[in-house]
Amino acid sequence: MSAPSTRDGPPGGFGYGRLRLPALEWLRSYQRSWFRTDLAAGVTLAAYMLPAALGDASLAHLPPQAGLYACLFGGLVFWLFCSSRHTAVSVTSAISLLVGSSLGGMAGEDVARFSAMAAATALLAAAIAFVAWLVRAGSVVNFISETVMTGFKLGVAMVLASTQLPKLFGVPGGHGDVWECFGVFFRHIHETNEASLLLGGGALAVLILGKKLLPHKPVALFVVVGGIALATFIDLGVHGVKLLGEVPRGLPVPSLPAVDRHEISELLPLALACFLLGAVETAAIGRMFAAKHGYRFDSNQEFLAIAASNLASGLMHGFPVSGGTSQSLVNESSGARTSLSGLISAVLIAIVAVFFTELLRNLPQPVLAAVVLMAVASLVKVEELRRLWRVHRAEFLVAMTAFLGVLxxxxxxxxxxxxxxxLVLLIRRVSTPHVAFLGRIPGAQRYSDLERHADNEPTPGILAFRVEAGIVYFNTDHIFDSVLKRLNAATEPIHLVICDLSTSPRIDMAGAHLFLTLHAELAKRGIALRVVEAHSNVRDMLRVEGLEEKIGRIDRFTSLAHAIDDDRKTPA
Incomplete structure (x- = not known):
């Protein structure tokens, strides 16, 4: 394998199952010219993350400082452990809403208990991520398909909209599921506060224009600053507009959250869900950047980075964090060369938390709702849904199932x-592999799928097939039934069945028994069985289970074409 490319920056570090700090590796070759772009990206990232942190904290039903602490302390450690040079760790809309909706029933109206349980969830997510790193479970991020995530994010967008529209319109909001929230909203829409709607609608319009005219720029920061300035000079409270309120100045003291032992078991499903969402999103964005900039990405290493950042967030009174898609895109498009930009961003957020939090108290809630609703728009992949509907109807139904599951x-x-x-889709696909029945390619001594290539020439008296997957216990029935169905449908007598195993990299004991059963069934019909082009480990398994004694030698020399030629030369 070729060495990782360094044309866009230093190489990432890799280590499976052992503790390594990738940042220490690329820091050795860090160039001064990179710092200017990393600094610019860090400043831009901090400007983008500040309003997002406040908005996502409100989604999680947590005080605004919880969002600042999560981004700050998660960012201080994530850059050391991550293999991606451009991924930014942050609170995300999906995880924040998941935390808020799940903990509401557990903590009730007790804000202190709610905050403690959110921090404990971050610590549990850190523990799960650490275990995943220890067992090298990097492939776990592939268990949730992109199609399922498309439907899930659409559901998240609907839930987000149901919680933020009341704030935008200045009307009471519901506290139950999405149906109750929308029901309460529409029942009270006639009570819309005109000042709130005008302020929030104006902020939303500026954000939409900014996205079109100034993509990946911190437009949200200017909207937030504008809202704070307006509330500072005009008493919006007189007009019924709600403000953010006090945000404590300073940094918290690290401590373990005060939760009972029985509450930990109740929080485990939530922590697992936060980990799954965070792992999938972090891996997806990391792979995209690695492919674009020509370096290697290690999903297992990202588990350690997620573990470290959630540990820091939980100990410092935050809540679960992960790699954020929009934040990472802002970081990359601003010219980041290394993950040092994430550290710079965290330091700037710390400065705000220590010295400037009093400026945030006048932030109007409708403006904050507009910022969150803009994040909602990024979750709705309309073009992807249209493409699934046009090209992959079955995948579209899967996305809709995930969408309705959320609702x-x-x-x-x-x-x-x-x-x-x-998982069901994965099991279905691997349990029903494609069994290709083969014909000769015209003018060649090669064979391919008759179903895909109608001009291929069938071989009289011979049924040749190929299983395009490993042959294991959960797909043997499908393979056996497929061969017998084809055999029964043959319009002329078959005297030989040949299985080409070149596309079956492994076989287990049940797979070997499949061939013994098939041999016995064919023998009753007076049909011979041959196996060709088996891999070495496949040959070993077939020999151990006694197939070679039944059908003759299984070697690495005989190809499908040779077996067919040998049959033609054999006297009838």
Missing amino acids: WEGLLKGVLVGAVIS
């Missing part, structure tokens, strides 16, 4: 529904 079962169960759907 009917809530976010926590919706995540698990999505994971189950993905």
Whole structure:
């Protein structure tokens, strides 16, 4: 394998199952010219993350400082452990809403208990991520398919909209599921506060224009600053507009959250869901940047980075964090060369938390709702849904199932529904592999799928097939039934069945027994069986289970074409 490219920056570090700090590796070759772009990206990232942190804290039903602490302390450690040079760790809308909707029933109206349980969830997510890193479970991020995530995010967008529209319109909001929230909103829409709607609608319009005219720029920061300035000079409270309120100045003292032992078991499903969402999003954005900039990405290493950042967030009174898609895009498009930009961003957020939090108290809630609603828009992949509808109807139905799972079962169960759907699809696909029945390619001594290539020439008296997957216990029935169905449908007598195993990299004991059963069934019909082009480990398994004694030598020399030629030369 070629060495990782360094044309866009220093190489990432890798280590499977052992503790390594990738940052220490690229810091050795860090160039001064990179610092200017990393600094600019860090400043831009901090400007983008500050309003997002406040908005996502409100989604989680947590005080605004919880969002600042999560981004600050998560960012201080994430850059050391991550293999991606451009991923930015942050609170995200999906995880924040998941935390808020799940903890509401556990903590009630007790803000202190709610904050403690959110911090404990971050610590549990850190523990799960650390265990995943220890067992090298990097492939776990592939269990939730992109199609399921498309439907899940659409459901998240609907839930987000149901919680933020009341704030935008200045009307009471519901506290139950998405249906109750929308129901309460529409029942009170006639009570709309005109000042709130005008302020929030104006902020939303500026954000939409900014996205079109100034993509990946911190437009949200200017909107937030403008809202604060307006509330400072005009008493918006007189007009019924709600403000953010006090945000404590300073940094918290690290401590373990005060939760009972029985509450930990109740928080485990939520922590697992937060980990799954964070792992999938962090891996997806990391792979995209690695492919674009020509370096290697290690999903297992990202588990350690997620573990470290959630540990820091939990100990410092934050809540679960992960790699954020929009934040990472802002970081990369601003010219970041290394993950040092994430550290710079965290330091700037710390400065705000220590010296300037009193400026945030006048932030109007409708403006904050507009910032969150803009994040909602990024979750709705309309073009992707249209493409699925046009090209992959079955995948579209999967996305809609995940979407409805979120709406009917809530976010926590919706995540698990999505994971189950993905696993069911995976099991379905591997349990029904394609069995290709082969014909000779005209003018060549090669054979390929007759179904895909109608001009291929069938071989009289011979049924040749190829299983395009490993042959294991959960797909043997499908393979056996497929061969017998084809055999029964043959319009002329078959005297030889040949299995080409070149596309079956492994076989287990049940797979070997499949061939013994097939041999016995064919023998009753007076049909011979041959196996060709088997891999070495496949040959070993077939020999151990006694197939070679039944059908003759299984070697690495005989190809499908040779077997057919040998049959033609053999006297009838």
